[in-house]
Amino acid sequence: MSELTATVASAPAPARAAPLLRPGNSNCPGCGMSMALQIFARGIEHRRVQLVVPASCAAVMAGPFPTTSLAAPVVLSTFGAGAAVATGLARVARLNGDGTRVVCWAGDGGTYDIGMASLSAAAERDEDVLYVCYDNEIYGNTGGQRSSATPAGASTTNTPAGKLEEKKDILAILAAHRVRYAASLSIAHPQDAVRKVRRALDTSGFRFLHVLAPCPTGWKSEPALGIELVRLAVRSGLYPIVEIVEGRKLVINHEPDFSTEALELYLSLQRRFQRSGLSAERFAAAIAQNWRDLRARSGRIVPADREG
Numbered sequence: 204m205s206e207l208t209a210t211v212a213s214a215p216a217p218a219r220a221a222p223l224l225r226p227g228n229s230n231c232p233g234c235g236m237s238m239a240l241q242i243f244a245r246g247i248e249h250r251r252v253q254l255v256v257p258a259s260c261a262a263v264m265a266g267p268f269p270t271t272s273l274a275a276p277v278v279l280s281t282f283g284a285g286a287a288v289a290t291g292l293a294r295v296a297r298l299n300g301d302g303t304r305v306v307c308w309a310g311d312g313g314t315y316d317i318g319m320a321s322l323s324a325a326a327e328r329d330e331d332v333l334y335v336c337y338d339n340e341i342y343g344n345t346g347g348q349r350s351s352a353t354p355a356g357a358s359t360t361n362t363p364a365g366k367l368e369e370k371k372d373i374l375a376i377l378a379a380h381r382v383r384y385a386a387s388l389s390i391a392h393p394q395d396a397v398r399k400v401r402r403a404l405d406t407s408g409f410r411f412l413h414v415l416a417p418c419p420t421g422w423k424s425e426p427a428l429g430i431e432l433v434r435l436a437v438r439s440g441l442y443p444i445v446e447i448v449e450g451r452k453l454v455i456n457h458e459p460d461f462s463t464e465a466l467e468l469y470l471s472l473q474r475r476f477q478r479s480g481l482s483a484e485r486f487a488a489a490i491a492q493n494w495r496d497l498r499a500r501s502g503r504i505v506p507a508d509r510e511g
């Protein structure tokens with residue numbers, strides 16, 4: 204080991220004294236991505252991190268040097284190259300031996316759609332990357348168009364009458380790559396979320412975290428209601444809080460009460476669901492099916508449906 208390498212390897216990682224997201228950033232008031240970054244910062248603690256941010260609201264928020272809003276080294280990338288750029292930086296970090304954890308912080312457009320090829324490739328090669336998708340269920344930065352993360356029934360600028368197709372199951376897609384660790388985070392359940400961030404940062408190989416991130420601009424909801432909306436999504440069963448290890452072992456971290464009232468409130472507090480007229484019963488049927496699948500995958504005994 205050269206003298207330079209030895210010096211870098213033994214340098215202690217500085218403690219995080221400042222928040223990861225600095226005040227004065229360009230995010231809209233009440234942005235769920237901002238809240239997700241605050242939770243993420245609590246999980247980072249003293250760890251040395253480097254961020255890769257593909258095109259998104261997060262890339263705009265990161266801003267130009269030296270006035271960046273993020274208190275960590277950041278590389279911006281094109282929509283499709285986030286996971287590939289993170290792969291390169293992770294390999295450099297490993298060569299340097301300084302313990303830097305490379306984190307790709309991407310929106311749903313850069314994950315579910317345009318970034319899927321490089322994401323799938325990095326996951327399949329088990330690159331040493333933590334990939335975080337903040338999912339606001341639209342292309343927030345380019346005018347609020349539908350993505351494959353947009354739920355059925357939601358109006359967007361190019362599906363004004365409401366999207367017809369169901370949302371992709373991104374955790375199942377990543378689990379099919381048998382990634383080391385995949386989990387969903389709720390900004391309304393910060394203890395569970397911080398635990399998962401720490402676990403993901405301290406695991407080697409490819410890891411994936413999914414965060415439901417309310418977007419008051421696109422969801423047409425009150426900025427103050429972001430955390431409450433996620434709480435309602437969890438309570439109703441719409442947003443399951445789970446983790447999957449090695450693509451096989453699925454753990455349900457939070458058992459919802461499947462409240463009909465919570466589901467109706469979740470839908471009524473966002474004007475994006477008004478035009479399609481999709482009923483809460485229709486959502487409830489999809490939720491019930493999803494939870495039958497989750498319970499089966501978690502190894503719980505699921506009684507067979509009775510005929511007749």
Ligand code: SF4
Pocket residue numbers: 229230231232233234235236260339343344417418419420421
């Ligand atoms: S458009 Fe949505 S995701 Fe983008 S900064 Fe505003 S609230 Fe956040």
